[in-house]
Amino acid sequence: MIMKQYLRILAIVIAGYIVLALIWWSVLLIQKNESLYQADLRLREFYDLYPVPGSQGFPDTEQLLAKYKRQRLMIIGESLFILISISIGIWLIFRSYVQEQRVFRQQRNFLLSITHELKTPLTAMRLAFETIQKRTLTREQLERLVQSSIRESDRLSNTVNHLLLAARLEKKYMAQPQPRLLKNVITQWQQEWKNHWPDRALDLRLDANPEQEILADWPGLDIIFRNLTDNAAMYSPSDQPVVASLSTSGTWLRLEVSDTGPGIPVAERSRIFDMFYRIGNEETRASQGTGLGLYLVREIVRQNHGQIRLMENIPNGTCFHIQLPI
Numbered sequence: 001m002i003m004k005q006y007l008r009i010l011a012i013v014i015a016g017y018i019v020l021a022l023i024w025w026s027v028l029l030i031q032k033n034e035s036l037y038q039a040d041l042r043l044r045e046f047y048d049l050y051p052v053p054g055s056q057g058f059p060d061t062e063q064l065l066a067k068y069k070r071q072r073l074m075i076i077g078e079s080l081f082i083l084i085s086i087s088i089g090i091w092l093i094f095r096s097y098v099q100e101q102r103v104f105r106q107q108r109n110f111l112l113s114i115t116h117e118l119k120t121p122l123t124a125m126r127l128a129f130e131t132i133q134k135r136t137l138t139r140e141q142l143e144r145l146v147q148s149s150i151r152e153s154d155r156l157s158n159t160v161n162h163l164l165l166a167a168r169l170e171k172k173y174m175a176q177p178q179p180r181l182l183k184n185v186i187t188q189w190q191q192e193w194k195n196h197w198p199d200r201a202l203d204l205r206l207d208a209n210p211e212q213e214i215l216a217d218w219p220g221l222d223i224i225f226r227n228l229t230d231n232a233a234m235y236s237p238s239d240q241p242v243v244a245s246l247s248t249s250g251t252w253l254r255l256e257v258s259d260t261g262p263g264i265p266v267a268e269r270s271r272i273f274d275m276f277y278r279i280g281n282e283e284t285r286a287s288q289g290t291g292l293g294l295y296l297v298r299e300i301v302r303q304n305h306g307q308i309r310l311m312e313n314i315p316n317g318t319c320f321h322i323q324l325p326i
Contacts, residue, residue, distance in 0.1 A: 121152035183210035207247035227293035232259035
């Protein structure tokens with residue numbers, strides 16, 4: 001990393017030297033052109049005062065001025081072209097450097113987060129099994145440990161599924177249109193939420209006829225709902241419910257998920273859908289996640305020719321608005 005910083009400083013110094021040298025030589029050429037023009041004018045005056053046979057072919061004052069302007073314009077134009085070319089090259093080099101650093105940080109964050117996401121549930125399940133093995137437990141205690149192990153197993157399974165789905169999306173996501181009753185969708189989502197977040201409240205609303213059967217990419221919507229609500233639960237106060245609503249409008253199926261967390265800084269909003277990207281430092285982060293959730297949401301919406309919008313949830317928090325075609 002230190003070597004890269006030294007190389008970056010060296011590149012800046014070299015680029016600065018090249019630009020200054022270009023400006024210096026351009027000034028010298030302009031001055032030289034000016035000197036030649038003045039010399040030609042004095043020579044023209046000499047020929048006017050002392051005509052010499054054959055002097056009629058020497059350019060007159062207007063021709064000398066036109067030649068001088070043409071050469072000065074050529075020097076300035078070529079200097080500007082070279083300067084712009086160098087500037088574009090420098091910009092491309094530094095843009096590549098910034099992108100390389102960004103990819104490096106994302107890969108490092110991913111390794112840290114995926115290590116945590118894989119190690120934590122495995123450690124929790126091992127402790128549960130060791131407790132069951134070494135201690136005599138009541139039925140209630142055993143049930144609690146089993147439920148905890150199941151939740152950790154689900155968390156581990158979701159992490160692996162996200163990784164596999166992300167790898168598949170790199171090539172092509174295939175939408176899977178299926179008919180479902182809206183009331184069955186709501187029941188399924190509520191049950192999944194209770195299993196995953198037993199101590200958190202979910203305000204799930206259906207703004208449509210519950211008996212309506214909709215043909216849509218429900219497997220994709222299940223993933224979208226799970227990732228958006230998990231994200232909202234992780235970043236909002238534990239005493240505040242996560243609010244979600246499902247509705248229909250013409251040929252569109254709409255899903256909104258909002259929370260009352262700190263929100264997303266404006267400078268970060270263009271990057272939150274990038275693969276493995278998470279806001280903040282992975283080494284000091286307390287929240288779960290691998291940086292894949294919002295990436296999966298965006299790719300599924302895109303492959304379904306849908307729309308996704310990120311809005312502020314007044315007075316605080318974040319709201320995601322999803323539209324998928326029916």
